[in-house]
Amino acid sequence: MSKYCLKGNNVTDEKLFHQRRAIIKSSIAFSLLTFSNLVFPNIKSLSFSKDLKYSTNEQTNTLKQITSYNNFYELGSGKRDPMINADKLNTNNWQVTIDGEVENKFTLDTDDFTKKFPLEERIYRLRCVEAWSMVVPWIGFELNHLIKLAKPTYKAKYISFESVYDPENLPGQKRDTLAWPYREGLRLDEARNPLTILSVGLYGRVLPNQNGSPIRLIVPWKYGFKSIKSIKRISFVENMPDTSWNLEAPKEYGFYSNVNPYVSHPRWSQKRERRIGEFRKRETLMYNGYADNVAHLYEGMDLKKYF
Numbered sequence: 001m002s003k004y005c006l007k008g009n010n011v012t013d014e015k016l017f018h019q020r021r022a023i024i025k026s027s028i029a030f031s032l033l034t035f036s037n038l039v040f041p042n043i044k045s046l047s048f049s050k051d052l053k054y055s056t057n058e059q060t061n062t063l064k065q066i067t068s069y070n071n072f073y074e075l076g077s078g079k080r081d082p083m084i085n086a087d088k089l090n091t092n093n094w095q096v097t098i099d100g101e102v103e104n105k106f107t108l109d110t111d112d113f114t115k116k117f118p119l120e121e122r123i124y125r126l127r128c129v130e131a132w133s134m135v136v137p138w139i140g141f142e143l144n145h146l147i148k149l150a151k152p153t154y155k156a157k158y159i160s161f162e163s164v165y166d167p168e169n170l171p172g173q174k175r176d177t178l179a180w181p182y183r184e185g186l187r188l189d190e191a192r193n194p195l196t197i198l199s200v201g202l203y204g205r206v207l208p209n210q211n212g213s214p215i216r217l218i219v220p221w222k223y224g225f226k227s228i229k230s231i232k233r234i235s236f237v238e239n240m241p242d243t244s245w246n247l248e249a250p251k252e253y254g255f256y257s258n259v260n261p262y263v264s265h266p267r268w269s270q271k272r273e274r275r276i277g278e279f280r281k282r283e284t285l286m287y288n289g290y291a292d293n294v295a296h297l298y299e300g301m302d303l304k305k306y307f
């Protein structure tokens with residue numbers, strides 16, 4: 001008998017083996033259930049259609065991975081802080097203001113997100129500037145639907161987004177780690193691209209707080225920090241707006257921030273990425289794999305200059 005074989009009295013008989021498997025399986029199912037109850041305390045599910053045109057069929061990351069490894073500086077700067085401090089974000093009576101260079105200024109509350117817009121599940125790759133990535137089954141609607149309601153004037157060239165500002169309750173906003181409120185921006189044609197969505201849920205339920213409840217932006221061909229969470233204000237503007245990371249470190253984070261393996265971050269390469277849950281690194285794709293849909297937006301631009 002080779003030394004790698006199990007000794008006779010250590011071999012589990014088949015019946016016991018199946019019993020143990022059943023116990024392990026049910027305890028995994030139980031812990032998944034309790035985990036999902038923890039993440040989704042009110043478990044409000046959403047009705048939506050599944051998008052086939054823009055969704056990737058790659059394996060999605062688990063709910064646990066998507067909700068326990070986050071960047072949300074308002075809730076702390078560690079990856080687990082947003083999960084730990086999730087209850088510090090108060091989403092009651094949430095209103096989003098739409099204003100600026102538009103014919104129709106209006107506000108939206110959380111019921112409007114589901115009543116006014118057609119919700120779809122969009123399975124997108126998310127590539128973070130820190131060279132990790134995930135695949136997330138977002139639920140949301142195209143930002144362009146909201147743009148059509150707002151009717152931008154001829155002056156509107158960009159959209160500026162602003163997150164929640166609540167330093168009394170949000171632990172990260174008690175310090176000036178970033179210029180608060182968190183701000184982001186898009187050129188109007190980027191905002192109108194059908195890939196750009198406002199997400200209100202994931203995995204069939206309303207967004208967990210750590211992922212930017214009740215509404216956040218998703219721009220899948222840009223580094224994750226462009227996908228601003230917990231939005232309070234959407235303003236149509238004439239000039240390129242300020243963004244929090246560009247104000248913080250202009251040499252590291254430009255306005256465009258398109259995923260680009262050929263332009264390195266000043267402190268690390270962007271050529272490869274680690275998909276959360278995987279060991280071997282993957283090659284990063286130009287525009288995060290969405291080049292067919294968006295490369296035309298940047299034709300003729302020097303992408304080293306406009307990074």
Ligand code: MTE
Binds near residue numbers: 212226227228
């Ligand atoms: N939005 C706000 N308001 N505050 C933030 O700190 N972090 C950004 C982005 N949106 C951030 C934010 C960064 S750096 C990333 S990578 C993504 O959110 C992460 O989204 P996720 O936690 O849902 O994966």
